[in-house]
Amino acid sequence: MSWDKELEELNRRRDMADKMGGTEKVERQRSWGKLNVRERMELLIDKDSFREIGKLAGRASYNEDGSLKDFMAANFIFGRANINERPVVATGDDFTVRGGAADAAIWQKMVAAEQMANELRLPLIRMIDGTGGGGSVKTLSSSARTYVPFVPGWEWVVQNLATVPVIALALGPVAGLGAARLVTSHFSVMVKELSQVFVAGPPVVKRLGEDVDKEGLGGSHIHGPNGVVDAVATSEEEAIELARKFLSYLPSSVDELPPRGPVEDDPTREEEWLLKAVPKDRRKVYKMRRIIENVVDKDSFFEMGKVWGRSAITGFARLDGWPVAVLANDPYHYGGGWTADASQKIVRFMDLAETFHLPVVHLVDNPGFVIGTEGEQAGTIRHGSRAMAAVYQASVPWCTVLIRKAFGVAGAANSNHSRFSYRFAWPSGDWGSLPVEGGIEAAYKSELAASDDPEALRLQIEASMNAVRSPFRTAESFLVEDIIDPRKTRSLLCEFAELAAPLRKTGPSGFPLRP
Numbered sequence: 001m002s003w004d005k006e007l008e009e010l011n012r013r014r015d016m017a018d019k020m021g022g023t024e025k026v027e028r029q030r031s032w033g034k035l036n037v038r039e040r041m042e043l044l045i046d047k048d049s050f051r052e053i054g055k056l057a058g059r060a061s062y063n064e065d066g067s068l069k070d071f072m073a074a075n076f077i078f079g080r081a082n083i084n085e086r087p088v089v090a091t092g093d094d095f096t097v098r099g100g101a102a103d104a105a106i107w108q109k110m111v112a113a114e115q116m117a118n119e120l121r122l123p124l125i126r127m128i129d130g131t132g133g134g135g136s137v138k139t140l141s142s143s144a145r146t147y148v149p150f151v152p153g154w155e156w157v158v159q160n161l162a163t164v165p166v167i168a169l170a171l172g173p174v175a176g177l178g179a180a181r182l183v184t185s186h187f188s189v190m191v192k193e194l195s196q197v198f199v200a201g202p203p204v205v206k207r208l209g210e211d212v213d214k215e216g217l218g219g220s221h222i223h224g225p226n227g228v229v230d231a232v233a234t235s236e237e238e239a240i241e242l243a244r245k246f247l248s249y250l251p252s253s254v255d256e257l258p259p260r261g262p263v264e265d266d267p268t269r270e271e272e273w274l275l276k277a278v279p280k281d282r283r284k285v286y287k288m289r290r291i292i293e294n295v296v297d298k299d300s301f302f303e304m305g306k307v308w309g310r311s312a313i314t315g316f317a318r319l320d321g322w323p324v325a326v327l328a329n330d331p332y333h334y335g336g337g338w339t340a341d342a343s344q345k346i347v348r349f350m351d352l353a354e355t356f357h358l359p360v361v362h363l364v365d366n367p368g369f370v371i372g373t374e375g376e377q378a379g380t381i382r383h384g385s386r387a388m389a390a391v392y393q394a395s396v397p398w399c400t401v402l403i404r405k406a407f408g409v410a411g412a413a414n415s416n417h418s419r420f421s422y423r424f425a426w427p428s429g430d431w432g433s434l435p436v437e438g439g440i441e442a443a444y445k446s447e448l449a450a451s452d453d454p455e456a457l458r459l460q461i462e463a464s465m466n467a468v469r470s471p472f473r474t475a476e477s478f479l480v481e482d483i484i485d486p487r488k489t490r491s492l493l494c495e496f497a498e499l500a501a502p503l504r505k506t507g508p509s510g511f512p513l514r515p
Contacts, residue, residue, distance in 0.1 A: 009068070010056075012068070013056055013068070013071055014055060014056070016070075016071040016072075016073070017055050017056065017058065017071070017073035018038070020036060020037065020038070020073065020094050020096045020097060021072070021075075021094065021095075021096030021097040021098075022072075022096070025096035025097070026096050028096075029095060029096050033194065034095070034129075034171065034172055034194065034236070035171075035236050036094070036095075036096060037077055037092040037093065037094040037095070037096075037127065037129070038077075038092075040092055040127050040171065040236065040240065041077070041081075041090060041092055041127075043236070043237060043240045044081075044083065044090055044125060044127070044240050044243065044244070045081035045082060045083055045088070045090055046081070046082040046083060046084070046085060049081045049082035050079050050080075050081045050090065051079050051080045051081070052077060052078070052079040053078055053079045053080070053109075053112070053113075053116075054074070054077075054078070054106075054109045054112070055073065055077070056073075057073070057074045057106050057109060058071055058072050058073040058074045058106070059071070059072050059074075060072075072097060073094070073097065074094075074097070074106040074109060075093060075094040075095070075096075075097035075098060075130070076091065076092070076093055076094065076106070076109050076110055076113075077091065077092050077094060077109075078090065078091040078092070078109060078110075078112070078113040078116075080116075080122075083123075083125075083244055083247055084244065084247070084248060086123075086247075086252060087122055087252070088122055088123045088124070088125060088247070088252075089113055089116050089117040089120075089122045089123070089124045089125070090125050090127075091110070091113045091124070091125065091126050091127065092126075092127035092129075093127065093128050093129040093130050093178070094129075095129040095130045095172055099130045099131070107152050107153070108152075110152075110153060111152050111153030111156065114153050114156035114157055114160060115153070115156050117156075117160055117163075117164050117166075118156050118159055118160050118163050118164065121163065121164060121252060121253035121255055121256075122164060122252060122253070123164050123165040123166070123167070123247055123250070123252055123253075124160060124164055124165070124166045124167070125167045125168075125169070125243055125247075126166070126167070126168040126169065126181055126182070126185065127169050127171055128168060128169065128170055128171065128172075128174050128178045128181055128182050129170075129171045129172035129173075129174070129178075130172060130173065130174070130175075130178055131174075131175050131176045131177060131178045151177065151180075157181065157184055158184070161184065161185075161186070161355075161512050161513050161514070161515070162254065162355065162508055162509070162512030162513075163253055163254055163508070164252065164253045164254070165186055165187075165246075165247055165250045165251075165252070165253075165356065166184075166185040166186050166187075167185060167186065167187045167188075167189075167243045167246060167247065168181060168182045168183070168184075168185035168187070168188045168189075169188070169189045169191075169239050169240065169243060170182050170188070170189065170190045170191065170195040170196075170197055170229065171191060171194070171195055171236055171239065172194065172195055173195065173196045173198075173201065173214055173218075174195060174196065174197045174198075175197075175198050175199070175200060175201050176199065176200065179197050179198065179199060182197060182229070183228060183229070183515050184515040185515070186246075186352055186355075186513060187230050187231070187242075187243070187246045187304065188228075188229040188230050188231075189229060189230065189231045189232070189233055189239045189242055189243065190220040190223060190224065190229045190231075190232050190233070190239075191220070191232075191233050191234070191235060191236055191238075191239050192220045192221075192232055192233065192234050193215065193219070193220070194235075194236065195220065196214040196215055196217065196218040196219050196220075197218045197223050197228060197229070198214075198217050198218035201214065201217070202214055202217055205217060220232040224307045224308065225307045225308055226308065227305060227308035227309065227341065227344065227345060230304045230305050231304060231305075231306070232307070245302055246302065246304075246316075248261065249261075249302065249316040249318075249323040249358070250323075250356050250358075251356060251357070254355060254356065254357070254506065254507060254508050254509070255506050255507065256506060257357055257504050257506060258322075258323040258356060258357060258358055258504075259323075260321045260322055260323075260501075261297075261300070261318050261321045261322075261323065262321060263320060263321040264297070264298075264321075265297040265298045265300075265320070267319075267320040267490065267491055267494035267495075268490075268491045268494075269490055269491075270487040270488070270490070270491070271294045271295075271487060271490075272487065273290075273294065274291065274294060274295075274486035274487050274489065275485075275486055275487060277290070277291050277294075277486065278403060278404055278426065278428040278486075280428075282404070282405075282430060285331040285332050285335075286331060287332075288313060288328050288329060288330050288331065288336075288363065288365065288403070289301075289303075289313065289330075291328075291363065291403065292313070292315075292317065292326060292328060292363065294490070295489045295490040295493055296317035296318060296319060296324075296326070296490075296493075297317065297318040297319060297320065297321065300316075300317045300318040301315055301316075301317045301326065302315050302316045302317065303315035304316075304349070305345050305348075305349075308341060308345055309339060309341035309342035309343070309344065309345035309346075310330060310332075310333040310341075310342070311329060311330055311333040311334045311335075311336055311337055311338065311339055311342045311370070312327070312328070312329060312330070312338065312342035312343075312345050312346055313326070313327070313328040313329065313330050314326070314327055314328075314345060314346070314349040316358070317361075319361070319490075319493050319494045319496070319497035320494040320497055320498065322359075322497040322498070322500070322501055323358060324358055324359045324360065324361050324497060324500075325349065325352070325353035325358040325359070325360045325361070325396075326360075326361050326363070327346065327349060327350075327360060327361070327362045327363070328362070328363035328364075328365075329363070329364060329365040329366050329403075331365055331404075334370045335367045335405075336365045336366055336367060336405065337366065337367045337368055337369060337370040337410065338366065338368070338369050338370065338380070338384050338387060338410045338413075339369075339370045339375065339378065339380060340375070340378035340379055340380045340382075340383040340384070341378075341383075342387075343380065343383035343384045343386060343387035344383050344386075344387075346387040346390060346391075347383075347386050347387050347390045348513065350387075350390035350391060350393075350394055351390065351509075351511060351512065351513035351514065352513050353394065353396055354393070354394055354395065354396060354509045354510075354511065354512075355508075355509050355512045355513050357396060357504045357505065357506065358396060359396050359397040359398065359399070359496070359497065359500040359504070360394060360396055360397070360398045360399070361399050361401070361493060361496070362398065362399070362400045362401070362414060362415065363401050363403050364400060364401065364402050364403055364404075364405075364406050364411075364414045365403045365404040365405050365406075366405055366406055366407065366410050366411045366413075366414070367405045367407050367408075367410075367411070367435060368407045368408035368409065368410045368411055369381065369384045369408065369409065369410045384409070384410055385409075387410075387413065388409065388410070388412070388413040391413045391415065391416060392413075392416045392418075393510075393511060394416065395509075395510075396500075396504070397422075397496070397499070397500035397503050397504070398415055398416070398419065398422065399422045399423070399424075399493065399496040399500075400414045400415045400421070400422070400423040400424070401423070401424050401425075401426070401489060401493075402414065402423065402424070402425040402426065402429045402431070402480065403426050403428065403429075404426070404428050404429065404430055405430050405431065405435070406429070406430075406431040407431060407432055407433065407435055408433060411431060421481055422496060423480065423481050423482070424481070424482050424483075424484045424489070424492060425471055425474075425475075425480045425481075425482065425483045425484070426483070426484065426486050426489075427471060427483060427486075429471035429474075429480065429483070430469065430471070431471075431474070431480075432469070440458055440461050440462060440465075441458070444457075444458075444461055471483055
């Protein structure tokens with residue numbers, strides 16, 4: 001007695017599954033400049049670490065004698081794998097099988113992948129290409145009925161946002177449920193000119209009278225700046241590398257702490273350039289990203305959402321190996337002021353830091369909420385107040401460095417003032433209820449109107465106020481805790497990271513990230 005025949009059948013079916021949608025469909029995918037799902041999987045995970053689950057699931061046809069005639073695997077693969085020697089759940093849509101449509105899917109596989117990540121507390125990576133299990137009108141003819149829409153397993157998708165790191169890569173046209181799966185993640189990436197994201201594609205949109213191609217409807221030039229995705233890559237390889245790097249800063253689940261990375265940079269390193277990083281002329285801009293890169297571990301800054309809400313800078317970094325969340329202002333955009341978009345970006349980032357127990361380092365140059373008609377129409381005060389609430393709700397260790405401006409309500413969000421202020425200021429610090437330059441006209445309106453020389457009076461008032469706006473006056477009253485040599489910033493931040501490390505707590509947060 002032997003099972004050799006059955007094992008031969010097993011291997012035959014596995015070989016058929018490896019052919020995906022067949023030679024013609026795989027070649028067509030290659031002609032579009034796209035990798036197939038198994039090539040992507042090889043790039044994403046550590047070599048020889050993939051244990052596929054459900055490989056035999058698909059559609060088979062049989063001869064009259066009951067023997068297997070043909071077999072086509074389902075258009076979704078998943079399994080357990082390693083990334084940087086850490087276990088993950090890796091998944092991928094196979095566009096070569098019916099373009100990833102629902103009528104070629106076995107939805108139980110997708111649900112099982114989400115559930116596996118949740119219950120085993122493993123990071124989840126979704127490589128999405130097509131509708132990602134979404135609907136197809138061909139389903140109507142095959143099932144001879146319609147149904148009230150529901151999404152099987154969506155409860156696991158939602159729970160995973162509060163439980164494990166979820167990364168989603170758009171690696172082709174992504175529509176409907178695929179688009180929803182993309183954005184319901186902690187980190188999402190599109191590939192320039194290769195991937196497009198939309199609720200419904202051009203043929204459907206055309207019925208509404210709008211004739212547009214896929215790129216014009218949902219290209220990365222639209223969804224990078226509007227915040228639908230967190231990053232735009234130039235190739236599939238870069239997108240996959242971004243996924244691997246993002247994961248390196250996070251724990252495998254909320255039940256663990258972010259792991260310390262390599263300690264390869266002197267925590268006491270000082271950069272002379274920091275002495276002249278901020279111009280003495282308050283009207284001049286400077287490069288905040290260069291400051292960040294000088295004070296964190298070398299080559300460790302990983303930015304997210306760079307082209308959305310551009311007055312705010314958000315990203316991960318390491319300090320003496322410890323991973324932290326970095327929030328900063330970019331004076332090149334609205335002087336660093338918080339716009340509606342920047343505020344939404346900050347809320348999302350604070351939720352991410354809180355969910356995965358990352359201490360926050362806040363580098364502040366905030367002149368306040370952006371004012372004017374555009375700001376009012378965008379609802380800046382509502383979105384900005386949500387961002388301020390997110391700062392005040394954060395329970396992770398927090399360190400603030402006041403680089404330059406901190407004005408008004410938005411400036412007050414430099415930290416939660418009811419907590420101990422682990423805070424430093426540079427000598428370039430400039431703060432208050434509103435900038436002197438903009439507040440004189442409002443505060444001295446009647447005096448200026450009555451003056452024979454309003455401009456001379458305005459300059460006189462400004463000069464008198466400038467005499468007391470020195471940060472040293474603030475320090476005298478202990479209204480700012482410390483003023484430091486900018487070159488000492490790195491060593492002090494590394495000290496903060498060391499102090500914060502044992503204070504981090506595991507477990508679910510009170511308000512996990514929402515898409």
